[in-house]
Amino acid sequence: xxDIPAGMASETGADHLxxxxxxxxxxxxxxxxxxxxxxxxxxxxxxxxxxxxxxxEVCERLDFALAQPAQTRFSNANWIVAKxxxxxxxxxxxxxxxxPVTLIRADAAELLLPFPADLRWGWGxxxxxxxxxxxAGLRMGVIDAAAVVHASRKVAxxxxxxxxxxxxxxxxRGVDHLPNDVAMSRGLRTYRVLPRRRGASARLDPERTxxxx
Numbered sequence: 001x002x003d004i005p006a007g008m009a010s011e012t013g014a015d016h017l018x019x020x021x022x023x024x025x026x027x028x029x030x031x032x033x034x035x036x037x038x039x040x041x042x043x044x045x046x047x048x049x050x051x052x053x054x055x056x057e058v059c060e061r062l063d064f065a066l067a068q069p070a071q072t073r074f075s076n077a078n079w080i081v082a083k084x085x086x087x088x089x090x091x092x093x094x095x096x097x098x099x100p101v102t103l104i105r106a107d108a109a110e111l112l113l114p115f116p117a118d119l120r121w122g123w124g125x126x127x128x129x130x131x132x133x134x135x136a137g138l139r140m141g142v143i144d145a146a147a148v149v150h151a152s153r154k155v156a157x158x159x160x161x162x163x164x165x166x167x168x169x170x171x172x173r174g175v176d177h178l179p180n181d182v183a184m185s186r187g188l189r190t191y192r193v194l195p196r197r198r199g200a201s202a203r204l205d206p207e208r209t210x211x212x213x
Contacts, residue, residue, distance in 0.1 A: 020120030021099070029113055038109050042100035046149040055103055055146045058090050061194045065108040065138040066129065068096045075150040079183035081142060088144040089194055091187030094178065095130050096140045098122045100150045108138055116171065124168030127177040134178065142187060 004012045017024040025040065032038070037056060041047075048054075051069070059067050070084035071077040081093050096102065099122075104112060111132055119125060133140055 020122065022115035022119055022122045022125065023117060026114045026117065034106070035109075036106055038104040038106075038113075040099070040102045040104070042150075044150065045100045047101075048146060048148065051146055051148070055143050058143050058145060058194065059103060059105065059141070061197060062090055062092065062141060062191060063139050064090075064092075064103075064141040065105040066096045066112075066133055066140045067103045068142055069101050070142050070144045070147040071100075072147050072149050072151075075148070077150070081183050081185060081187060084144050084147040085186060085190065086144075087192055088190050090141050090143045090145065090191045092139060092141045092189040092191070093185075093187040094134065094140065094182040096126060096133075096142070097183075098126045098129075101148055108133065111136055111138070119167065119171055121164035121167055123164045124172045124177070127172060127180070127182070128175045130178040130182055131176045135176075 001017050002015070004015045013028040014024070017027060019027075029038070037059075039052065047069075055067070055069060058064070067090075068082065071082050072084055075083075077083045079095070079097065081091075081095055082097055085091065112129060115122070116125065130140070
């Protein structure tokens with residue numbers, strides 16, 4: 001949102017952005033080259049060691065096209081489905097939040113991008129995502145083995161909670177979406193052991209994955 005730090009110009013897609021999160025993201029992805037995964041990360045989360053390797057590995061083994069890491073016990077998780085479950089590597093769900101971390105596979109990106117230009121805060125968008133993904137037959141999930149900490153500030157502490165809620169309600173009145181209860185369950189299926197890759201162990205070892213980074 002400000003000047004580009006020295007030495008980071010080649011890694012920075014845009015500067016002095018003043019719109020909402022997804023409006024700003026539209027600027028960044030407008031000329032995005034072909035990629036396998038788009039990973040969106042807010043600035044107030046703490047990622048575990050080896051996060052990206054672990055999260056992508058889980059998504060690829062379970063065929064998740066849209067996913068998020070679970071949030072730890074002390075995080076500001078909005079929805080039950082996003083809270084980390086013990087003895088779980090991942091869960092297949094009918095819902096994935098718009099943040100604080102979202103992983104979007106290329107085929108899902110074709111479906112979900114560009115983001116709505118009139119949504120500043122993005123609330124409600126995830127319920128439309130749920131409808132679009134389900135209609136397209138693409139899987140979604142929450143990754144418990146890669147849980148993040150989202151606790152440095154309260155949700156909506158930098159903007160109006162009421163304004164974001166009203167914007168979301170107004171947006172959902174005009175689009176097909178799934179109801180709130182899809183975010184209020186633990187998920188459709190819990191995976192404690194992942195499907196085997198050729199030449200790989202059937203059980204995912206997060207420590208080994210982290211060491212390979």
